[in-house]
Structure formats: structure tokens, C-alpha cells
Amino acid sequence: MRYLLMLLGFLLYPVSSVATTQVSVGVSIPGLSIGINLPAYPELVRVPGYPVYYAPQLAANYFFYDGMYWVYAYDDWYASRWFNGPWELVYPQYVPLFILRIPVYYYRRPPPYFRDWRRDAPPRWGQHWGRDWERDHRSWNQWDRRAAPRPAPLPSYQREYSGERYPQPGQQLQLQKQYYPHEPADAVVRQHYQREDERRAAPPARQYQDEGPRDHDNGRDQGMPGRGRGHWQDDGGGHDRGR
Numbered sequence: 001m002r003y004l005l006m007l008l009g010f011l012l013y014p015v016s017s018v019a020t021t022q023v024s025v026g027v028s029i030p031g032l033s034i035g036i037n038l039p040a041y042p043e044l045v046r047v048p049g050y051p052v053y054y055a056p057q058l059a060a061n062y063f064f065y066d067g068m069y070w071v072y073a074y075d076d077w078y079a080s081r082w083f084n085g086p087w088e089l090v091y092p093q094y095v096p097l098f099i100l101r102i103p104v105y106y107y108r109r110p111p112p113y114f115r116d117w118r119r120d121a122p123p124r125w126g127q128h129w130g131r132d133w134e135r136d137h138r139s140w141n142q143w144d145r146r147a148a149p150r151p152a153p154l155p156s157y158q159r160e161y162s163g164e165r166y167p168q169p170g171q172q173l174q175l176q177k178q179y180y181p182h183e184p185a186d187a188v189v190r191q192h193y194q195r196e197d198e199r200r201a202a203p204p205a206r207q208y209q210d211e212g213p214r215d216h217d218n219g220r221d222q223g224m225p226g227r228g229r230g231h232w233q234d235d236g237g238g239h240d241r242g243r
Contacts, residue, residue, distance in 0.1 A: 036060060036071060038084050041159040047106050051151040052098055054106045061107045063099060066152045066189040067182045070099050075111065079192060082172050083158055088196070092129050096188045097140055098149075100125055155180045173200045 044053040044064050053064040061072035071078045071087065077095045078087035104110060105119040117124055122141055126134030157179040161167055167175055173196070184190045 036062070036084060036087070038162075040162045041083055041156075044154055046151060047102060049145060049148065050098060050102065051149045052102055053151065053154065054102070054108070056108065059109050061109050063102065063106075064152075064154065065096060065099055066184045066186045067155070067180070068184075068189055068192060070095075072107065073109075081176060081193075081196065082167075084166055086169055088192075090192070092125070092133050093136060094188060094191070096186050097137075097143075098186070101141055101143070149185055152182055152184070153180075155182075170200070173197065 038058075042055040042062065043057050045056055046053050047063075051065065055062040063070045067081065069080050069083055070090075077090040077092070077099070078085075079090045080087045101122045103120050104114050104117050104123055107114065107123075113128065114123060125140075126137070155176070157175075161175070184193055
């Protein structure tokens, strides 16, 4: 039922009037997958005062932060190290805070519940995601703006890999290590990097239960990135498909 509602929402979802380039988003059932099909590397502009870039010409909530691309669609966050994916679902507790702090104004395709919120302030994630998330993220939007980190360099080398030249997932990691030796400064992003490196290095065509990284401070399994533990299946090309 959840996926049917998401699909219906996609069909009825309005396209932002400020966008000049259309983004195609695909939904597969069962299991939700997202594909952003761009004809070329998107124009990315820095959000003033934030170590984040956004794509003003896309009809999508599309951002770049600390070496990864981030998209907000269907009430979920997705991340990738390449501008056209493949995209991995990232659950609320594992989205970097600087992504969550982006003001509403920079969402090119804001969902309807954003409409009554201040455009110069971030979305009210505590109100949207509930008390549990808010309890675990106290003061998430309180930060010293004078001490904001510098934005990571854009992986401009990816401009050369548009269209038919876009690499398969198995090639992406090798190209990134060769042309973009960026090491994330954000601890949450570093965890995403580590998980992806481990997953790409694993043998293909495997099926396993995703237990997530271990919290070494207390031995608790955090299940990152996800709202809980889940099953992933690799199709042999590096694409992880949620089931």
C-alpha cells in the first residue's frame, strides 16, 4: 500500500515552475528505487553561507555536500557519489546535518507540506519526522555560521562521463579514486563512503542482511543507513535493490 501511494503521489506531483531542466524519476514496485536521468552534468551553485551546493535548473531537490549528491524525493533522502546515481536510500537519522539545514527556498520541487514554512529557514524536520527523531537530534539547527566548514570541491571530472559514457557502478569507484581523492570531513558522510566501498568490494550476486555499522562506543548496531535493518540484493553490477 505504501508503494502504491508513493506511485500515485509521483503521478500527481506538480513540477516546480522555477525549473528549466526536467528530471525523470522512476519508481519500481515492489521496492522503491529512484533514478535521476540527466543528459549532462548539472549546474551546481553554492547555497550562500552553507558548505552545500544545489541545482537551480533542475526540477528536483538536488544537492551536493562533502563528496556526495543528495536528493529529497517521496519524503525520503537518497545519496550517491555520482551525479546520476545509482542512488541509495538514506533514512532520517543518517542524513548529514548540513543537508537538513538547507533553507526551504533551495528546494526546487518542495513537497506540499513545505508551503507554510519559512523559506529562509530549514524544513521542520522534527515536526515532520516525529518526536523520536527530534529527541535524538536536539539543537540540530544551532551552529556557528562564522565557523561553517568550507565546501568540498565539486567532482568536475564527471562532466566527461555523460550520456553513453556514464560509467557502470563497478567503474565509478575506480574513477573517483583516480580523479577525486576527496576525503569527507563530515563523520556521517565518511560512514556512507565506507559502506559503499565495502559493498562495491564484495563479490557480486550476493544476498545478505544489512546490519549496518557497529557503534564502537556501546556495541549497539545502528543499521546505517536505514530506519531499521533491511535486506539488499546486488544484481551483479553494483546496484543495491531494496526489498
